[in-house]
Amino acid sequence: MARTRPTRAETRRQVLDAAFEVFGQRGIAATSLTEVAAAAGLTKGAVYSNFDSKDELVLTLMEEHAGHRIQASLDAVDADGGADVFGQVAAVLVREMRADAVWHRLLAEYFALAHHDPRKQKALQGRRREVRATVARALVQVSEGLGFALPMPADDLAIVFLALSNGMAVESDIDPGGVPDDLLARVLTLIAGDAVVALREAAARASVD
């Protein structure tokens, strides 16, 4: 006979997915656990059976989702080994920025929330350092692979990268349509400087040949 009862892992997933959706729509603080449970087709008891507290749920959710996002972005970057890397990367970022407006909003609230909770603050800081390091590594890899020098230390550039994409996501969410799609690409090109412009032109010529 087929099992009539879902496994613990399945229930946990349901709760996490529902939480992300409802938190994203109504905000973390404004959403009660009852609402989360209802969205998952369960009750508060199920939530407390899987998570020790609301904070625990939020923390787990943010950690997990952040991890997924890093991986997705890295895959997207790794996938195209082409020459017009900055353009490609910018395109990927813009696409994700639009699609994951919800995520950026959640992150903003979590950022505000974290400042009053040492545990969340620590988690956020650790995760952010990891993200920065990963981005920096990717930048080095790309620059070496294509043979051009980065305009500043990779660590610093990673910060700029993240700040810019995050900031533009916020601007774009506040005023949809007010942020041109290709703006991020243009800025990145300016920052990268002449080296990449030459590189891009060379790639364009090569693809024509």
Next chain:
Amino acid sequence: MARTRPTRAETRRQVLDAAFEVFGQRGIAATSLTEVAAAAGLTKGAVYSNFDSKDELVLTLMEEHAGHRIQASLDAVDADGGADVFGQVAAVLVREMRADAVWHRLLAEYFALAHHDPRKQKALQGRRREVRATVARALVQVSEGLGFALPMPADDLAIVFLALSNGMAVESDIDPGGVPDDLLARVLTLIAGDAVVALREAAARASVD
């Protein structure tokens, strides 16, 4: 006889100032009106006598403070008519970024909050457009005054400007010490390109003479 009772305006100010302080420390959602009132040396009755609701208080507070900040930033930029404008501006921004970490955190929470309240959303959007337009105007003025071309349309550059400073403020708040002080200046120089580099060197020579 001197008045023993403060005017309505005075009380209102007290509430608003206290609200900014307490909201900044503990977060908007996490702060009760009783706490706000207590911080102002008053009671909840005083708050409700001056504001129709908590939302009303928050809205007024953000609107007012945002206005003040625009003015302050503009004044700071206007004040120095020197040649090394980008460096100066970056310095001002960095200083304000550090000092007003509280403000950025409040804005982040408000940004998340606004998405679920059409009224706040509209207010935030309108205010943001105003800020962008003001920054764009300042950029045009500076570039014309110094006789160099902006690397992209002023409106777009304003967005980049805001996204970058806002994003870096967040990064800096998450991981204090992880963001070099001069990073913003370096990025702005890269974005501005050779024109400003030349300009800056010219200014340096001039100041030595």
Next chain:
DNA sequence: CAAGGTCGATACTACTCGGTATCCAATACT
């Protein structure tokens, strides 16, 4: 200087939330 009005304190209501205790049913084990 009295009358009327305003402002803010006090006390209270109605409600929601996070979290807990308990209990029942479905599962795993022997």
Next chain:
DNA sequence: AGTATTGGATACCGAGTAGTATCGACCTTG
């Protein structure tokens, strides 16, 4: 199959919230 265990539903509690009614003190005005 019978038993132990686990997962989730239900009911409940204490705390704390926004918001309201009321009342007294103070200011203003005729």
